[in-house]
Amino acid sequence: MAALSFTLSAQDPNSKARAGEFVTDHGTVQTPIFMPVGTVGSVKAVSQQQLKEEVKAEIILGNTYHLYLRPGLEVLEAAGGLHKFNGWDGPILTDSGGYQVFSLAGNRKLTEDGALFQSHIDGSKHLFSPESVMDIQRIIGGDIIMAFDECPPYPSDYAYARKSLDLTHRWLDRCFKRLDETPDKYGYSQNLFPIVQGSTFGDLRKESCAYISSKNAVGNAIGGLSVGEPEEMMYELAGLCCENLPENKPRYLMGVGTPWNILENISLGVDMFDCVMPTRNxxxxxxxxxxxxxxxxxxxxxxxxxxxxxxxxxxxxxxxxxxxxxxxxxxxxxxxxxxxxxxxxxxxxxxxxxxxxxxxxxxxxxxxxxxxxxxxxxx
Incomplete structure (x- = not known):
């Protein structure tokens, strides 16, 4: 059981694009990489065999919010985690569910403790906290697990973005603390990626990059982009984040995007991508x-x-x-x-x-x- 390791192989001489690979206990992933989104434990309309043989996927995603609600933690734990439940034996990344709570759940209430929300399935009320989200992701069993954060809407004013960022950083501390208190559940390493936030404000983005870099996590994510802002603004902020995140750690730009978005962001130094666009479109x-x-x-x-x-x-x-x-x-x-x-x-x-x-x-x-x-x- 070893923590995720990342090795850089090359960097393009005329851009910030780089090639590398990271190693998990479920396999090696070559970067740059696109990760198909399997929200409820399934990439829509695509079997695990097709993902391997036709798509040639190296890593897929699951989502904490959706898997927590259905099939539920009792089923996932009895199965031995998502790998054994859905039959995918390669690496899995689990999103924290934060974006879904803030965009899908409706009637949500944000407090220092966490986010109180209603299920989109039956209207039942639930609380996601940094601690509970770490516990849930332990049970789901992702190789890479994401910090619980708030993704501020676009546009946000500076005061809201400032308050949201401070909360995200406090929640991050609690995520790390909870993981330190609980062991990996299924005998393989589960690796936490913090998430840079800060809306569209460059100074907040730099501050978030500095705070997250200080945690010395095995990888880092850039969140809160591709939420409605113009493409050029996305590129500017993604590039700013890449310049202020460690070179020796993989950089994951969440929820992006079109094929040309991906190529432009690779040129800025991003290593990992996911998006529902290929299947939804x-x-x-x-x-x-x-x-x-x-x-x-x-x-x-x-x-x-x-x-x-x-x-x-x-x-x-x-x-x-x-x-x-x-x-x-x-x-x-x-x-x-x-x-x-x-x-x-x-x-x-x-x-x-x-x-x-x-x-x-x-x-x-x-x-x-x-x-x-x-x-x-x-x-």
Whole structure:
């Protein structure tokens, strides 16, 4: 049982992009990496076998809020944790549920103790505190577990952002204290990542980076972005955070984003990403491909029997045609949701693996500048 370790292999000479790898007790992950989101213990419409064989995922996410409510801690603990419950034997990262409490639960009440909220399932009341969220994540059994924080809405005024940040830092201290008091539950290492907050205010972001860096955690996350702010503001703040976080620790930008968002943020020094966009957009007929963006619902694809995307390494993307996938989508056939979701996830994983190759080759920045206009093209 060893704590997560991170090794840097290369940095692009013309940007801050870097290639590395981190090692967990459930396997090694090469960075930069995209992590499919399995909110309730399942990446929507995609099996664990498809995640491994087609998507080539190296790490997936689970969510504390959703798993706590359903199936519940009793079931997860009886199963021996999420790995054994859902059959995924690779690394898992668990989000703390803070974002869901503040965005989904409604009628929530924030206090020094934590967040009182109502379940979106049955309206029952619950309290998430830094301590309870650490305990819940111990039971879920993620290899990487996230601190309980508040994600302030966009826009927030300075006074609110200041108060929220101070609370997030006090909660972080309690998260570390709770973990020190409780052992890893299933015989492997569970590693806490603190989360940088500070809304859109550069001085608060720098202060948060300094506070979080002082904790000497094995990795650090950047939260509170991609919540409605303009793209250029996201890039500016993500870059600022990367400049003020340790170079020898992985940096995780939470909830971002489009393929071009990911490439731009890799160039700023981000190592880890997650987002529901590839699966959510896939279920709504939007495909990301190596040649551009496709709305597969459009009639123009009705007789296009070419592969969905023969430019990436995914059997689904080569085997099924655009015309067939359009037919499935129009017929509301469940298989269409799976094909679109698998393809989009495979594209995201292909993209970050290509980025890694170009970082190692030393030409990432020029490749990125050529690639972004292509993948943004509306076909």
């Amino acid at each position: 896939g279920r709504n007929a939007m495909l990301f491909t190596s040649r551009g963006v496709i709305n597969i619902d459009n009639k123009k694809w009705e007789k296009d029997f070419s592969p969905i995307d023969d430019g990436i390494d995914c059997t689904f993307s080569h085997y099924y045609s655009k015309a067939y996938l359009r037919h499935l989508v129009k017929a509301k056939e469940i298989l269409g949701l799976t094909i679109a979701s698998v393809h989009n996830l495979a594209f995201y994983l292909w993209l970050v693996k290509e980025a890694r190759k170009h970082i190692l080759a030393g030409d990432f920045n020029s490749w990125k500048n050529e690639m972004i206009p292509i993948i943004k093209t509306r076909l």
